[in-house]
Amino acid sequence: MNEHILRTRDIVKIYRVSAGAFKEKRLLKAVNGVSITLEKGGVLGLVGESGCGKSTVARLLLGLEPPTSGEVWLNSRSISLTRRREVARRIQPIFQDPYSSLNPRKSVGSIISLPLRVHKIGSAAERRRKVEDMMDVVGLARRLQHSFPNQLSGGQRQRVAVARALVMQPDIVICDEPTSALDVSVQAQILNLLIDLRNEFGLTYIVISHDLAVVEHLASRVAVMYLGRIVEEATTKEIFQSPRHPYTQALLTSVLTPEPRLGLPETHLGIAYPNPIDPPPGCTFHPRCPKATERCRTVTPEPVVEGGRLVECFYPESM
């Protein structure tokens, strides 16, 4: 049995959103009962479409926001009882857009060394050495230390973001759409880098992406989210070879690989994406689901765990 490095149970995050001037605030359940277990050295892929709550999960795991209910444990210690700094030492993020996640007024060296300064690690000279080592590791030329983010390309910026995340030697790195702002050839470079770093430092990743091909390439386990819930979770191989939830199946057929003979897929999905403030009753996926019945429209399905796989559907594909 592998060590559980990060675990959540039924985390819920509710935002109060404005429904217009003079109207009462409405409740948006961004994350609605998510349980995740992350094994040391594993890579968990979190996939889903925009608005499904995957980035909110990342914020909760990073301790940037407290969950409305439920608990996050880091090495069997609740992060609500752990100091912010301690959490930040262990879990670091890499964000989607390296154009907005780097301070444009700081030099590359200063961006990468910021975590060290916050945690008061080493002398100035030691910090500089650490920064240079880190730049070597992520493949940035040392002379770029004194450059500013606007002088770098998208790929270089994302390398800076990776270096900043790794300079504290965290255990877990949460990559939120790490390559979606990059061109294909650069995306491949960054994915290769992430793979190398994981092997070299024994990192544990959570990879959040809407691109299933990227997730398949990096992840060992995949959780599929829809409207704040995990609707299916299994090993990457199982998800890709025998998806059980109709939403997972639709996501998989929607992956457009460069194979011209396949043509455009038919997803069999309805076009009405539900409003998360006003989620449909029963199974939240039923308005788009080709298999939906009366039961789906009225009764909310419970997660079912069979053979190490979780699925939340009344009529899952048999294994």
Add this chain to the structure above:
Amino acid sequence: MKQVLEVKNLHVDIPLAAGVLHAVRDVSFSVERAQTFSLVGESGCGKSLTALAIMNLLPKRALRSAEALNFEGRDLSQARERKMSQIRGNKMSMIFQEPMTSLNPCYTIGNQLEEAVLRHKKVTRREARDRAVFLLDKVGITAAESRLKQYPHQLSGGLRQRMMIAMALMCGPSLIIADEPTTALDVTIQAQILALLASLQREFDTGLILITHDLGIVARVADRVAVMYCGQVVETGGITELFENPLHPYTQGLLRCIPIPGQTKSGEHLGSIPGLVPTPIGELTGCTFRNRCRYAFEDCAKQEIGLREISPGRTYRCLLSPEVCTQNAYTGTSS
């Protein structure tokens, strides 16, 4: 005449402080009715500028020159703005990437749909409205009648993009230029929108120029494709030939970069193209890809490299022979 657009030797130069940026160089292609022609390349390769140049919507300081821009048999390369404004939105329409920024938030959907047809065609308001309802229905928007009174912010991203498609079809264009039409959308919705675009284009017998950075989309939607790199077309062909037998080292490199579930081994290195795209400023000689190309040799820097045609419509821009290129495609592994 099946051909709607023929572009011959299109150049776009943008004078900058650092010198002249040769943003588009020697681009030639043609599009037929009911055909999807795709321009694919990474950011900055000149694909969007090519589209803007065709419609004469380039930024003011950009200089366009072309041997010919034949649209429905008429050369537009010298056409004045007045002439162009009669064509744009009428016979030639456009679908942009982010529907929210290209729709006016202050006007109703009905208003924006009807605007072009009222301007370009002799129709009554009633006829324009009927056309709008008909097309909203065509693009799969339910309760079309009542939608006309709504504003863009009341629709989801997918519905907005459907509305953009309806808008592009209002005047019955013979050519639609779609610039990254699905980049801002979710994957499941992307597939639906592309399927819709493909079926309507065939139904209305319209030519389509699809501009994208996503080779997956190209492979599934397009009939013909031109791969662009650094302002130039480096390879053209029908999609099956091009994807199954890519000749140019850049195309081959791009295809190796893409993870394909079930084919690329997860956790292993993807192919990648080392280095960065150069900025085409000032005098350019030789192949612009040579610094990133692993097959480059001395001659690549010396001479201007033309497009070589190996069969009708199948061209590539490289000094290596097609046989050598094909061999490279098979033997080349990730670098």
